[in-house]
Amino acid sequence: MDNMHVLYCIMSIPVFYYRLTLRVMASALAGPSSMDVDHAQYQSISSTSFMTDDFNERPKFINAARLKKLYGCAICNDVVVQPHQTPCGNRVCKKCIEEKFGSLSVIKCPLPHDDMDEEELKEEQCQQEGLVRDAVVPDPGSQRFLLREKCFCENQEYGCCENPPWKKLKEHQAICVFVPDRCPNQGCYKLFAKKDLQRHTAECEFGIVKCNFCQQSFKRKDMEEHLGECDYADSECTLCGTKFEKRKQLIVHQKTNPECLRTAGKCYFFEYCHFESDNLNELKAHLKSKTSKHLEAIAVRVHELENVSTKSKDMYTNDVKKAVNSKVKPLEKVTAEIAMKVKKLTDKVAQSETSGEHLVNAMRTVSHSSQQIETVQSKVSVIERQIKDSGLDRVTVIDSHSQNIRRHTDSIGELDKRVKNVELGSHDGVLVWKINDYKRRKSDAVRGRQMSIYSHPFYTSRHGYKMCCRAYLNGDGLGRAKCLSLFFVLMRGEYDELLHFPFKQRVTFSLLCPSNPSLSKHETFLPDPDSSSFRRPQTEMNIASGCPQFALHADVESSNFLINDCIYVRVRVEPGVVQREKLQ
Structure with a gap:
């Protein structure tokens, strides 16, 4: 090889590459076998020093700004990770340069050459022949320097103040007590340092705790509200200061104690x-x-x-007795006539439940009979008032007739209820329930007068399941005081022996928006076959099951749903083949 040519090559190579060039030249002079061995040793050294996955992620350096200037990647402009050197003197990350090469072995040099003039650029091999993949070599010196640089722990935001060097960062993080962990309580999704998690868990508002009085379990955030309602909690009357061991005793006390029932106003005397x-x-x-x-x-x-x-x-005289007897005899006659009408009405209602042809006539008859009963009751009241004004005790005969009238009134009321069920009940598995007087009924629920209301029964078919809907206007359970709660109730029917149990048909609740049906709210659930709510009813009704958080009060009471103090609830039971198969 010409000496002048070798000298020219040495002068054109950067200083930091000078030593490597000398080694390559020496290997060439020593022969092919020596060069191969030395090259293998070099590759071995570079691969074991820093070409591992332990340092392929860039940490948060404390002196990141300074390191970017000294050891910045010419491609990503950040501190190099697994640094490599190019023949043109640039330092790059291994990942960055591999992305540039892709599957190619030679590419046009993508690196900046701002420190070179045009003549120097013409002499650069990477500009003339392109950048060769094999010419980009590892830079272990830069890597060793960076491994000694201090870094922030990944758990710094959770309180860790340690600043280990990069080469010991993973060792530190493996034992760091500030490693974040998520709270195990359902509903709480916060992250805490491992050392603080136990303290948080003991105070978490979603933690499950037991009531000291009734031993029931509640979330910690709901315990205060529960203690205000717990029937076994210690209670004190706010009116008289009396203390009770159980809240039930306090409620009875406040409803019966005259001192606590007294209100401001006029004196009793x-x-x-x-x-x-x-x-x-x-x-x-x-x-x-x-x-x-x-x-x-x-x-x-x-x-x-x-x-x-x-x-x-x-003033107790025979004349008064005669007057009373003269008025009692017509009442006996009227009572007998009413008894005959009730019997006829019972027969008509029985026919209406199967055919429905006499429904209108039965309703008219019930209404007429009710008017007659009211007339008779008014006459009885007049007689009772006359007797009271005369200072006489109630006559035994009038008592007897009054009892008969009340008995017939109850019978007609029951018949009226059966007729109403026949009129309103559906047999297609769909219930449309119009809840009137919404504001008054919700107010009653808030005050505890009537917590829930029931719809009239409906059926999946003529001989199918008997069901109804139960509504808590002020909410129940998790939805109390916040939501409208809707529940599905399975009732005892006349044809339960022909049906499959447990009940398995899908149930959909809907809060209807009459003006815009697309705004209606829907909620669907599948019955749990293991729940007693869906087994064959042994009493009049099973335990209700459904959606305690069906709709927020703010939505229910908006103009979309509350119209003329009414809301409309629909319950749809999807038809199933189970019932039909058994009947066949």
């Missing part, structure tokens, strides 16, 4: 003392201070009543 006040405490103080005067008023009133009673007894 206003007719005598003319005292009234809007302040309850003032009224109690008055009753306490004027006890003697009130007792005197009671004594005077008792004496007056004794005189009235004595005079009333003296």
Whole structure:
């Protein structure tokens, strides 16, 4: 080889590549076998030093800005990872340069050459012949320097202040006590450092805790509300200060104790003392201070009543008895006529349940009979008032007829209910329920007067399952005070022996929007075959099952759904083949 040519090659190679060039030249002079051995050793050294997966991810360096200037990748402009050198003097990440090459072995050099003039660029091999993959070699010196640089722990945001060098970063993170972990309580999705997780779990609002009084389990965030309703919790009357061991005792106390039932207003003896006040405490103080005067008023009133009673007894004459008897006989006749009409009505209703032809006539007959009963009851009331004014005891005959009238009234009411069920009930598995007086009924539910209401029954077919819908307007369970709760109730039917149990047909609840059906809300569920709610009913109704959080009150009471103080609920039971197969 010409000496001048070798010298020119050496001068054109960057200084940092000078030593490697000398080694290659020495290997060439030593012969092919020596060069192959040395090349294998070089590849071995580079692969074991840093070409592993342990350092293929860029950490957060403390001095990242400085390192970008000294050891920046010419492609991604960040600190190099698994650094490599190119013949043109650029430092690049292994991943970045491999992405540029792809499946090619030679590409046009994509790296910047801002520090070279045009003549130098012409002399660069990468500009003339392209960048060869084999010419890009590892840079172990840069890697060794970076491995000594300190980094932030990945758990820094969770409180870790350690700054290990890059080469020991994975060892530290394997034992770091600030490794984040998710709270195991259902509903809580927060992350905490491992050392803080136990403390959080002990305080988490979604943690399950037991009530100390009734031993039932609740989420910690719901416990305060439960203690306000728990029937076994210690309670204190806010009106009189009396303490009770169980809340049930407090409720009975507040409903029966006169002191707690008393409200502000007029004194009980206003007719005598003319005292009234809007302040309850003032009224109690008055009753306490004027006890003697009130007792005197009671004594005077008792004496007056004794005189009235004595005079009333003296007025007990035969003429009054004759007058009473003359009015009782027509009542007996009317009662007998009503009994005959009730019997006829029963027969008509029985026919209406199978054919439906006499439904309208039965309803008219029920209405007419009800009017007659009201007329009779008004006559009885007049007679009772006359007897009371005369100071007589209630006549036994009138009592007997009154009982008969009440019995017939109950019978007609039951028949009216059966006729109504025949009229409103459907046999296609679809219930459309119009809930009237929504605001009043919800107010009753909020005050605890009537927590839930039931729809009229409906059926999957003429001889199918008997069902109804139960609604909690103020919500129940998880939806209490927030949602409208809807539940499906399986009822005892006349043809249950012909049907398959447990009940397995899909049920869909809907809150209808009359103005825009596309805005209607729907919720579907499949019955749980292991639940007692869907087995053959042994009582009038099974336990209700459904959706305690069906719809928020804000949505239900919007103009889309609440119209003229009414809402419309639809329950659809999808038809099944199980029932039909058994009947066949």
